[in-house]
Amino acid sequence: MNQRTPVIMNLMEKDVFVEGKVDWKGRAxxxxxxxxxxxxxxxxxxxxxxxxxxxxxxxxxxxxxxxxxxxxxxxxxxxxxxxxxxxxxxxxxxxxxxxxxxxxxxxxxxxxxxxxxxxxxxxxxxxxxxxxxxxxxxxxxxxxxxxxxxxxxxxxxxxxxxxxxxxxxxxxxxxxxxxxxxxxxxxxxxxxxxxxxxxxxxxxxxxxxxxxxxxxxxxxxxxxxxxxxxxxxxxxxxxxxxxxxxxxxxxxxxQGSSAITEIIQVYVAAIRNSNLQLPEDPSELHEIPMDKEAALHEEFLPHRDVYRCLDKAAIRSDNTVPSGPWKLCRVTQVENAKILLAMVPVFLCxxxxxxxxxxxxxxxxxxxxxxxxxxxxxxxxxxxxxxxxxxxxxxxxxxxxxxxxxxxxxxxxxxxxxxxxxxxxxxxxxxxxxxxxxxxxxxxxxxxxxxxxxxxxxxxxxxxxxxxxxxxxxxxxxxxxxxxxxxxxxxxxxxxxxxxxxxxxxxxxxxxxxxxxxxxxxxxxxxxxxxxxxxxxxxxxxxxxxxxxxxxxxxxxxxxxxxxxxxxxxxxxxxxxxxxxxxxDAEHEHEVHQLRTLKPSMEAL
Known part of the structure; x- marks a missing residue:
């Protein structure tokens, strides 16, 4: 074994951890x-x-x-x-x-x-x-x-x-x-x-x-x-x-923050941005980059072409100055709001x-x-x-x-x-x-x-x-x-x-x-x-x-x-x-990329 072995073993051990969950003593x-x-x-x-x-x-x-x-x-x-x-x-x-x-x-x-x-x-x-x-x-x-x-x-x-x-x-x-x-x-x-x-x-x-x-x-x-x-x-x-x-x-x-509040923010932001024009390309809507370290442990959902009025919550009014959460929301945040809205008719029935x-x-x-x-x-x-x-x-x-x-x-x-x-x-x-x-x-x-x-x-x-x-x-x-x-x-x-x-x-x-x-x-x-x-x-x-x-x-x-x-x-x-x-999942994608990069090293061992 060489010096790379501990790194590989740590990655393999990390795979058995369950993200966002701990045991009764607070350990992963x-x-x-x-x-x-x-x-x-x-x-x-x-x-x-x-x-x-x-x-x-x-x-x-x-x-x-x-x-x-x-x-x-x-x-x-x-x-x-x-x-x-x-x-x-x-x-x-x-x-x-x-x-x-x-x-x-x-x-x-x-x-x-x-x-x-x-x-x-x-x-x-x-x-x-x-x-x-x-x-x-x-x-x-x-x-x-x-x-x-x-x-x-x-x-x-x-x-x-x-x-x-x-x-x-x-x-x-x-x-x-x-x-x-x-x-x-x-x-x-x-x-x-x-x-x-x-x-x-x-x-x-x-x-x-x-x-x-x-x-x-x-x-x-x-x-x-x-x-x-x-x-x-x-x-x-x-x-x-x-x-x-x-x-x-x-x-x-x-998480310490109310997910319900995030849903409400989408509706507030969509109303505040109602006068803005939706971009033809959904990729222009606001989302934090998946490769950023701050994005790890975050949930990411792809954009869907439904309830487009809520997409206005993710429109950047000024690309140079970041807006507050009550005026600018992530695409994933907007998609979560769409999912809950779509479930309401089933709930009523x-x-x-x-x-x-x-x-x-x-x-x-x-x-x-x-x-x-x-x-x-x-x-x-x-x-x-x-x-x-x-x-x-x-x-x-x-x-x-x-x-x-x-x-x-x-x-x-x-x-x-x-x-x-x-x-x-x-x-x-x-x-x-x-x-x-x-x-x-x-x-x-x-x-x-x-x-x-x-x-x-x-x-x-x-x-x-x-x-x-x-x-x-x-x-x-x-x-x-x-x-x-x-x-x-x-x-x-x-x-x-x-x-x-x-x-x-x-x-x-x-x-x-x-x-x-x-x-x-x-x-x-x-x-x-x-x-x-x-x-x-x-x-x-x-x-x-x-x-x-x-x-x-x-x-x-x-x-x-x-x-x-x-x-x-x-x-x-x-x-x-x-x-x-x-x-x-950003963290999952990041780990998969690391393991693929190290695959030749693992085969050599």
């Missing part, structure tokens, strides 16, 4: 020691515990608000959808903190603690009678039950919205932290990343199975205090699990599906309360456990889809994920429309049974209808398949298309669309009740506490029509979308 992360599926599995397990803690709440809180806290069905449903919507919308703020200031891993830890605190407070209130309104049967027409109010109401909603904040942080940062364990530029790791997102859904479904069966059964049969206590324990185990993976994580290093999901977590559960819930002569199925049908199906279908269907589709399409992200999303959107149509048909059948047996005014708890709750499984089954296609497709789509500095924020496109869907659900219930007030005795299709006298089937069919229209709009959006181009 390496591919052979950190990240990969080993670390990702721990993230999947953490998400499973988090969903285990929360899914039982999502499906049974309406019943808790209605029967224990004495809110009307519509108010109880709105309280739940407001809570869910707030949690999802707060994920944007938590994502900004994760990407810019705190870091994704630390955000997960802090959020898990806040969520644990909210569950502890909820358990405490459910256990002690002094924190609840007096006992009363809300289903009896002659009852005038006192609703929760005063300091006890403050306690309830404090607990609920602590859960919202904590859940927002976990949802915002945990999927991105898991995806950080892979490098998109490495073809093998890029394929593993797609598998990780499928496994993430599998983890959510696995935790959901336990939550929807055991936790819900405990809530209904042993008391909500015991059920909430189990959720608190599951959240604690989730926090412990994420900490256990510390030695293997690749932890993304925050996903809102209606969450609107449908909200009904399965609220009104479909109320349907189940009125039906025969017997599995055997001695065991009753809790109505809130109905979502176990699509969730259990996902546990079976996700491995089949990932390990069998995707490789098979890959042979025909040549696409690593089998089908494109947008095709996967579209399949789910169409199936959600079918699910709502089926839900309307099932509601007609349920009401026919109630009418035929003169049970339209029956008290569900005392006298359930002689029709099995499993008739509702059809709508849950179809929506479960839609879930697998759309939500995982959206998560992959937003993560893969977003700039690397805002990966957490990009995943919040999904959570934000869900937030808007939940908020829209509450608004739509009120609009529908107001619009149908004159034509019904109860004061609207969905008004009052007697679901047998309501017109839920018409509401479901209305959602089916809206979902179908939404799918048609989505087809136009998807056909016009252009996928993000490959990133040009």
């Amino acid at each position: 992360a390496t591919k052979n020691k950190h990240g990969g599926m080993r670390a990702a599995v721990i993230v999947v397990a953490t998400f499973a515990f988090e969903n285990m803690a929360n899914l039982a709440l999502a499906v049974n809180l309406v019943f808790y608000f209605n029967t224990v806290m004495h809110y009307d069905i519509a108010d109880a449903a709105n309280h739940l959808t407001n809570f869910m919507g707030t949690s999802y919308i707060l994920s944007i703020l938590m994502a900004v903190l994760a990407d810019t200031y705190i870091g994704r891993f630390r955000t997960v830890l802090i959020a898990a603690f806040i969520e644990f605190l909210g569950l502890s407070l909820l358990t405490l209130q459910a256990h002690y009678p002094k924190f609840k309104p007096p006992l009363c049967n809300i289903f009896l027409p002659t009852s005038h039950c006192e609703k929760l109010s005063g300091s006890n109401a403050v306690m309830l909603f404090s607990a609920i919205y602590l859960l919202a904040v904590g859940g927002a942080g976990v949802k915002a940062a945990l999927p991105s932290h898991g995806a950080d364990q892979f490098e998109e530029k490495d073809p093998k790791e890029a394929a593993q990343m797609s598998t990780f997102f499928n496994w993430l859904l599998l983890g959510v479904a696995s935790g959901g199975c336990i939550s929807l069966t055991f936790f819900v059964w405990v809530q209904d049969n042993k008391g909500f205090d015991y059920g909430f206590g189990l959720s608190m324990i599951a959240m604690f185990l989730g926090g412990v699990t994420i900490i256990c993976g510390l030695p293997w994580y690749r932890i993304y290093v925050v 996903s809102i209606i599906m969450t609107l449908c999901l909200a009904q399965l977590q609220t009104f479909s559960v109320q349907q189940g309360v009125t039906m025969d819930i017997k599995l055997t002569k001695s065991f009753n199925m809790p109505p809130a456990s109905l979502p176990i049908i699509p969730v259990a199906f996902l546990v079976i279908l996700v491995p089949i889809y990932d390990q069998i269907l995707v490789p098979l589709l890959r042979k025909f399409t040549g696409i690593p994920t089998g089908i494109t992200y947008l095709q996967r999303i579209g399949v789910g959107l169409l199936l959600s429309s079918f699910s709502m149509a089926i839900a309307g048909i099932m509601e007609v059948k349920r009401k026919d049974v109630a009418r035929d047996h003169n049970m339209l005014d029956a008290v569900p708890v005392l006298q359930p209808l002689p029709i099995s709750v499993f008739w509702l499984s059809f709508q849950y089954f179809v929506f479960g398949i839609a879930d697998m296609f759309t939500y995982v497709g959206l998560l992959e789509f937003f993560y893969s298309q977003a700039p690397k500095s805002i990966k957490s924020i990009s995943s919040c496109f999904l959570w934000s669309s869900m937030a808007m869907g939940y908020f829209l659900s509450g608004i739509m219930v009120k609009i529908v009740n107001h619009a149908t007030k004159r034509g019904t005795k109860s004061g609207g299709w969905l008004a009052g506490n007697n679901i047998n006298r309501n017109h839920l089937e018409l509401f479901y069919w209305l959602l089916a029509i809206l979902s179908l229209i939404n799918f048609i709009v989505y087809l136009f959006v998807a056909m016009r979308y252009k996928y993000r181009p490959q990133t040009l």
Whole structure:
């Protein structure tokens, strides 16, 4: 060996370092020691515990608000959808903190603690009678039950919205932290990343199975205090699990500057430069040279001939005097703004599906309360456990889809994920429309049974209808398949298309669309009740506490029509979308050039 050997060895060792990521001690992360599926599995397990803690709440809180806290069905449903919507919308703020200031891993830890605190407070209130309104049967027409109010109401909603904040942080940062364990530029790791997102859904479904069966059964049969206590324990185990993976994580290093600010700068600069003429040659637009030492670790994107109005942000008004960031932006910065702008229509088309999901977590559960819930002569199925049908199906279908269907589709399409992200999303959107149509048909059948047996005014708890709750499984089954296609497709789509500095924020496109869907659900219930007030005795299709006298089937069919229209709009959006181009990395190009230069020396050795 000669004196050149250490230089070559250093270059070869540098290849195993992961750019922009460190281990838990702050040292540069390496591919052979950190990240990969080993670390990702721990993230999947953490998400499973988090969903285990929360899914039982999502499906049974309406019943808790209605029967224990004495809110009307519509108010109880709105309280739940407001809570869910707030949690999802707060994920944007938590994502900004994760990407810019705190870091994704630390955000997960802090959020898990806040969520644990909210569950502890909820358990405490459910256990002690002094924190609840007096006992009363809300289903009896002659009852005038006192609703929760005063300091006890403050306690309830404090607990609920602590859960919202904590859940927002976990949802915002945990999927991105898991995806950080892979490098998109490495073809093998890029394929593993797609598998990780499928496994993430599998983890959510696995935790959901336990939550929807055991936790819900405990809530209904042993008391909500015991059920909430189990959720608190599951959240604690989730926090412990994420900490256990510390030695293997690749932890993304925050840049200290807001990527959102850089996007806003593009729009401001484009407006300020609106009077300037775009150059015919895009190469004349502003970009820092890739061979400059200051450009190392920077991301570079090629110019695209779309949304040309934003290109004005990169026009040099004076070639001799550099402008500030609010008047002159890099081409890459402009392209990032274009990518986010192009994703907005896809984001908007996903809102209606969450609107449908909200009904399965609220009104479909109320349907189940009125039906025969017997599995055997001695065991009753809790109505809130109905979502176990699509969730259990996902546990079976996700491995089949990932390990069998995707490789098979890959042979025909040549696409690593089998089908494109947008095709996967579209399949789910169409199936959600079918699910709502089926839900309307099932509601007609349920009401026919109630009418035929003169049970339209029956008290569900005392006298359930002689029709099995499993008739509702059809709508849950179809929506479960839609879930697998759309939500995982959206998560992959937003993560893969977003700039690397805002990966957490990009995943919040999904959570934000869900937030808007939940908020829209509450608004739509009120609009529908107001619009149908004159034509019904109860004061609207969905008004009052007697679901047998309501017109839920018409509401479901209305959602089916809206979902179908939404799918048609989505087809136009998807056909016009252009996928993000490959990133040009200055440091990578520089290293490749060095290795090519030293290739003769290496062969000589």
